[in-house]
Amino acid sequence: MDSNLISVHTGSRRGAFDITAEVAAFVTGRGDGLVSVFVPHATAGIAVLEVGAGSDLDVMDAVDDMLPRDNRWRHSHGSYGHGADHVLPAFVSPGTTIPVIGGSLALGTWQSVVLIDPNEDNHQRQVRLSWVAG
Numbered sequence: 007m008d009s010n011l012i013s014v015h016t017g018s019r020r021g022a023f024d025i026t027a028e029v030a031a032f033v034t035g036r037g038d039g040l041v042s043v044f045v046p047h048a049t050a051g052i053a054v055l056e057v058g059a060g061s062d063l064d065v066m067d068a069v070d071d072m073l074p075r076d077n078r079w080r081h082s083h084g085s086y087g088h089g090a091d092h093v094l095p096a097f098v099s100p101g102t103t104i105p106v107i108g109g110s111l112a113l114g115t116w117q118s119v120v121l122i123d124p125n126e127d128n129h130q131r132q133v134r135l136s137w138v139a140g
Contacts, residue, residue, distance in 0.1 A: 009136040022062035023121040033106045038140035044101035049091035049125040051098030056116040084127045091125040098122045
């Protein structure tokens with residue numbers, strides 16, 4: 007298995023960060039197989055969704071609706087409401103697997119690979135890409 011760690015600069019903003027280009031570059035020319043995309047952080051996840059038409063903003067609104075940033079959380083260090091960030095991986099998985107056909111991601115027309123990061127305390131995230139040949 008071949009594996010590579012990429013860095014995603016998120017700055018001090020929360021959001022959905024499109025990493026499709028980085029994942030596509032990792033699999034280019036590899037033939038058929040699977041790529042695993044995994045974020046080794048307790049407060050982030052990986053999703054496959056549409057970006058640019060508002061869905062990326064909608065997913066963050068949905069995260070906030072489902073996991074309000076307030077003082078209800080037992081895990082209470084960091085920024086206000088940070089405990090919600092630690093619950094996120096129960097709803098947005100820290101990883102996903104995508105088929106690769108002929109060295110290209112087999113995503114649907116409007117699908118992108120996105121890092122979901124509701125945590126404004128971390129300005130840099132790591133994402134592990136792992137290749138399994140078919």
